[in-house]
Amino acid sequence: MVALSTRQKLEILADAAKYDASCASSGTSKRDSRGGKGIGSTEGMGICHAYAPDGRCISLLKILLTNSCIFDCHYCINRRSSDVRRARFTVQEVVDLTLSFYRRNYIEGLFLSSGIIASSDYTMEQMVSVARSLREEHDFRGYIHLKTIPDADPELSHQAGLFADRLSINVELPTQAGLERLAPEKDGGRIEGAMAGMRSAMEDMGEARRKYRHAPRFAPAGQSTQMIVGADDASDSAIITRASSLYDRHRLRRVYYSAFSPIPSPSAVLPLKRPPLLREHRLYQSDWMMRFYGYGADEVASATDPVTGCLPLDIDPKLAWALRHRGIFPVDVNCAPREMLLRVPGLGVKAVNRILASRRHRRLRLDDVARLTTSIKKLRPFLIASDWRPVQLADQADLRRQMTPVPAQLDLFS
Amino acid sequence: MYRASLAAPDDFDGWRAAARGLALAGVDPADIVWQVGDDGGDLFASDAPAPVAAQAAFAVPRAFVDLAQSAILHCDPQRFALLYALLVQLRDRPGTMEDKADPLLRRIEGLAKAVRRDIHKMRAFVRFRALEDGDGTRFVAWFEPEQHIVRANAAFFVRRFATMRWSILTPEASIHWDGETLTQGPGAARDDAPGDDPVEEIWKGYYAAIFNPARLKVGAMLSEMPKKYWRNLPEATLIPALVAGAQAREAAMIATAPAPAKRPGNAMAAWTALREEARGCTRCPLHGPATQTVFGEGPVDAPLFFIGEQPGDQEDMAGRPFVGPAGQLFDAALAEAGVDRARAYVTNAVKHFKYEPRGKRRIHQTPQAGEVQACRWWLEQELALVRPRVIVALGATAARALLGKVVAIGKVRGSAIPLADGAEAWVTVHPSYLLRLPDATKAGEERARFVAELRVVGERVRGLG
Numbered sequence: 001m002v003a004l005s006t007r008q009k010l011e012i013l014a015d016a017a018k019y020d021a022s023c024a025s026s027g028t029s030k031r032d033s034r035g036g037k038g039i040g041s042t043e044g045m046g047i048c049h050a051y052a053p054d055g056r057c058i059s060l061l062k063i064l065l066t067n068s069c070i071f072d073c074h075y076c077i078n079r080r081s082s083d084v085r086r087a088r089f090t091v092q093e094v095v096d097l098t099l100s101f102y103r104r105n106y107i108e109g110l111f112l113s114s115g116i117i118a119s120s121d122y123t124m125e126q127m128v129s130v131a132r133s134l135r136e137e138h139d140f141r142g143y144i145h146l147k148t149i150p151d152a153d154p155e156l157s158h159q160a161g162l163f164a165d166r167l168s169i170n171v172e173l174p175t176q177a178g179l180e181r182l183a184p185e186k187d188g189g190r191i192e193g194a195m196a197g198m199r200s201a202m203e204d205m206g207e208a209r210r211k212y213r214h215a216p217r218f219a220p221a222g223q224s225t226q227m228i229v230g231a232d233d234a235s236d237s238a239i240i241t242r243a244s245s246l247y248d249r250h251r252l253r254r255v256y257y258s259a260f261s262p263i264p265s266p267s268a269v270l271p272l273k274r275p276p277l278l279r280e281h282r283l284y285q286s287d288w289m290m291r292f293y294g295y296g297a298d299e300v301a302s303a304t305d306p307v308t309g310c311l312p313l314d315i316d317p318k319l320a321w322a323l324r325h326r327g328i329f330p331v332d333v334n335c336a337p338r339e340m341l342l343r344v345p346g347l348g349v350k351a352v353n354r355i356l357a358s359r360r361h362r363r364l365r366l367d368d369v370a371r372l373t374t375s376i377k378k379l380r381p382f383l384i385a386s387d388w389r390p391v392q393l394a395d396q397a398d399l400r401r402q403m404t405p406v407p408a409q410l411d412l413f414s
Numbered sequence: 415m416y417r418a419s420l421a422a423p424d425d426f427d428g429w430r431a432a433a434r435g436l437a438l439a440g441v442d443p444a445d446i447v448w449q450v451g452d453d454g455g456d457l458f459a460s461d462a463p464a465p466v467a468a469q470a471a472f473a474v475p476r477a478f479v480d481l482a483q484s485a486i487l488h489c490d491p492q493r494f495a496l497l498y499a500l501l502v503q504l505r506d507r508p509g510t511m512e513d514k515a516d517p518l519l520r521r522i523e524g525l526a527k528a529v530r531r532d533i534h535k536m537r538a539f540v541r542f543r544a545l546e547d548g549d550g551t552r553f554v555a556w557f558e559p560e561q562h563i564v565r566a567n568a569a570f571f572v573r574r575f576a577t578m579r580w581s582i583l584t585p586e587a588s589i590h591w592d593g594e595t596l597t598q599g600p601g602a603a604r605d606d607a608p609g610d611d612p613v614e615e616i617w618k619g620y621y622a623a624i625f626n627p628a629r630l631k632v633g634a635m636l637s638e639m640p641k642k643y644w645r646n647l648p649e650a651t652l653i654p655a656l657v658a659g660a661q662a663r664e665a666a667m668i669a670t671a672p673a674p675a676k677r678p679g680n681a682m683a684a685w686t687a688l689r690e691e692a693r694g695c696t697r698c699p700l701h702g703p704a705t706q707t708v709f710g711e712g713p714v715d716a717p718l719f720f721i722g723e724q725p726g727d728q729e730d731m732a733g734r735p736f737v738g739p740a741g742q743l744f745d746a747a748l749a750e751a752g753v754d755r756a757r758a759y760v761t762n763a764v765k766h767f768k769y770e771p772r773g774k775r776r777i778h779q780t781p782q783a784g785e786v787q788a789c790r791w792w793l794e795q796e797l798a799l800v801r802p803r804v805i806v807a808l809g810a811t812a813a814r815a816l817l818g819k820v821v822a823i824g825k826v827r828g829s830a831i832p833l834a835d836g837a838e839a840w841v842t843v844h845p846s847y848l849l850r851l852p853d854a855t856k857a858g859e860e861r862a863r864f865v866a867e868l869r870v871v872g873e874r875v876r877g878l879g
Binding site: 006007010011012014015017018019032033034035036037038039040041043047048049050051052053054055056057058061062068069080081082083085086097100101103104105106259261262274277354355357358360361362364368369371372 | 509510512513514515516517520534537538539540541542543544553555570572573574575576577578611613614615616617619620621622623624625626627628629630631632633634635638639647649653656657660680682683686715
């Protein structure tokens with residue numbers, strides 16, 4: 001056994017981290033490196049510095065401190081019974097790597113996670129030392145996302161929040177039964193307990209900052225979590241309901257859905273084939289419907305198939321919802337309230353804002369609507385404009401078939 | 415025709431001053447030729463300066479100024495005229511900025527959107543390379559923006575890299591930051607930027623490793639990172655190979671049948687930890703004169719496990735088992751028997767070299783029962799981690815360490831001895847025995863027998879699969 005070089009370690013530990021979907025670097029406090037000793041800035045909107053051929057953005061240096069782990073979660077490539085090659089970074093190596101990548105403008109910052117070695121506290125301590133060194137020794141003002149460990153001492157999570165922009169804990173699976181079966185050492189109650197603890201810490205610190213301008217910030221980009229889709233038999237409606245309750249109870253900024261993907265040397269308990277990537281996409285769309293379009297979780301769930309509880313894959317969930325609630329359409333683009341316009345398939349938040357602004361100045365015709373949005377093909381059956389009334393379309397029995405995109409030739413290899 | 419000259423393609427202040435005067439004078443948008451610097455100009459335009467208006471100023475909505483500042487950075491030569499037309503329209507219909515369905519406003523918003531995107535992409539895709547000069551490290555990037563955004567974007571890089579010295583070179587202009595002030599220079603060429611940076615190899619390694627081949631979505635990547643940017647992105651050279659290899663890699667993952675966990679826990683990490691621990695072993699007095707602990711080596715999931723006696727003179731120096739004369743004989747015999755040493759785990763019953771100094775030489779001494787017993791501590795842990803199916807004890811000391819009792823090699827060799835955990839043990843001679851035989855004929859016979867036994871062992875391993 002030869003000692004691994006930094007590059008070899010990086011390849012092992014980035015490979016081990018890639019199953020975490022989140023790479024966001026947005027939504028934190030605005031700051032920059034002027035007047036400081038180091039480098040780094042955050043300006044609200046994150047930047048994706050590269051895209052991998054899997055379509056995912058590369059915004060942060062996303063790595064594990066080590067991929068050795070004392071846990072044995074079946075879906076995880078780093079579980080202790082996996083044959084994967086193990087490596088471990090020192091605190092200094094992670095700090096150096098982050099800074100040298102940041103200086104070359106490869107990344108927005110660091111997303112550090114870790115397998116659990118020795119004990120939860122020890123592991124968390126190591127992760128906090130990385131963040132502390134970046135912030136205090138190097139005055140680094142870029143983005144830091146730390147994955148916290150539910151069982152670690154709350155004091156350590158608190159310190160993590162003082163150095164990091166975002167904290168996250170993965171709930172891993174949508175149902176408690178799934179968690180028990182696939183991640184026997186993890187405890188749903190403790191995970192949610194830790195999330196609740198972080199929420200109250202964020203609120204306390206927010207309160208303090210309102211009173212004292214120099215009170216320290218605590219995880220200004222909030223907390224997020226991730227659920228694995230397709231590793232257990234949870235339906236889309238179960239996933240949507242769970243996500244909604246997480247948003248409500250723990251004030252999460254984001255719930256990430258990660259379609260379970262085949263891993264090298266898989267566990268025998270897992271399904272071998274991946275769920276369709278489109279399912280993950282449909283869940284993100286339903287997530288957007290709840291966060292930006294004003295749908296309740298029960299409403300989104302009503303768009304799922306009554307038998308399987310899953311969202312249709314061939315059409316998007318907003319269209320599926322509209323087709324199930326045809327009675328409220330068509331909607332008049334010239335007088336409908338914002339909430340109704342947001343429910344028209346094919347109208348996004350920006351298009352609705354433009355419609356609302358411009359209809360104060362003119363009666364909108366279908367042409368005008370076409371200029372305000374990307375395509376009117378989808379929305380025509382659901383919208384009334386000054387020169388357009390979809391008399392029968394919404395009543396047609398085969399509307400769904402008409403709205404379904406023609407399937408492309410099947411991929412031989414899928 | 416009036417000619418309005420601007421100092422640079424992104425000269426917003428110049429445009430504003432000219433447009434204000436022309437609008438106040440009531441000049442029709444169709445009667446103005448907008449021109450940057452002295453690039454030829456329109457043959458039919460009069461050289462008359464724009465008329466000076468009586469009134470000093472007029473108000474426009476803030477939203478218009480913001481939009482114009484963005485849109486003017488676009489490379490569309492019509493942008494000055496379009497903005498002027500919108501300005502004139504605003505005087506008649508002040509609500510135009512909110513009338514998002516207005517075709518002219520939509521078109522200009524389209525320009526501004528393209529500019530914002532280009533600004534964003536420059537922030538994302540500039541790649542600095544480190545350059546050592548007299549004052550330390552300077553970071554230099556070569557970038558090719560589509561719109562005239564370099565100056566507008568400079569402040570971002572100052573905010574982000576305030577304590578670094580850097581330059582961004584583009585075909586149209588270059589900007590330099592020395593840690594205190596921002597300066598502008600003329601356009602540059604790709605060759606003016608450094609050609610390489612060793613950190614790029616590490617970055618490329620990261621890029622390849624973070625890619626998940628099980629979820630290939632090339633379209634999604636291309637929409638955000640179009641090919642036109644690839645030539646200045648070091649990691650983009652990897653993309654074709656990653657895409658080509660992805661389906662093969664996923665198929666291989668699925669084809670790997672899920673095997674029940676063979677060993678408890680994370681064997682590799684545990685093995686590394688064990689070896690580290692053994693380095694400082696003082697369980698018997700042998701650690702004193704020896705150079706180092708010679709731990710076993712080989713794959714931690716090897717099905718075949720060899721135990722020798724103890725490291726010799728050369729092993730003691732090298733820190734690896736079976737590298738001296740006996741090791742060379744062992745390798746040759748394995749090769750003859752068709753057994754791959756790289757797939758076997760090889761260790762010794764005793765991990766320190768026991769010897770007697772004689773002049774300049776160190777003469778091998780057989781370890782005693784107490785020393786073998788002390789060292790079983792390590793051997794048993796190696797066996798527990800590797801969990802081999804077939805274990806071969808080379809020589810009496812190894813057999814004793816493995817079986818816990820003294821056996822006569824002549825009696826037990828040639829057949830399998832079942833062990834409690836389901837594995838099987840084979841006992842044969844130590845290769846050094848073959849080296850010590852004085853009679854050449856006998857040595858040849860014994861060597862052939864040794865090879866034959868190794869061949870049987872190799873077949874057993876294959877048979878047990």
